[in-house]
Amino acid sequence: MTIGVLILSGCTQSTVLVNPKTGERVTCRAPTDKGGIVAIDPFGKRENCVQQHEAAGFVQVDNLTPEQRANLNSSPQTITIERR
Numbered sequence: 898m899t900i901g902v903l904i905l906s907g908c909t910q911s912t913v914l915v916n917p918k919t920g921e922r923v924t925c926r927a928p929t930d931k932g933g934i935v936a937i938d939p940f941g942k943r944e945n946c947v948q949q950h951e952a953a954g955f956v957q958v959d960n961l962t963p964e965q966r967a968n969l970n971s972s973p974q975t976i977t978i979e980r981r
Contacts, residue, residue, distance in 0.1 A: 912947050914955035917965040923950050 911926040925946030947957070956965065 912943060913958045914950045915958055916955050920969050923955060
């Protein structure tokens with residue numbers, strides 16, 4: 898008997914990006930159903946949001962350099978973008 902395990906790597910509900918020059922933050926979210934459960938995202942809406950903002954100079958929070966982190970304002974403006 899063979900048991901299969903499905904691992905969804907890189908499957909995150911949201912990604913936070915920061916503009917290191919302005920401190921502006923953006924959250925790109927995967928679509929959810931009415932119950933808040935992450936839905937299948939066949940069109941890659943969250944990924945498209947991330948790519949568009951990275952092209953505009955934003956950096957994923959996990960990828961900020963120590964210097965970029967040090968230069969961020971302590972209370973930047975937060976913008977949440979949800980595309981469905």
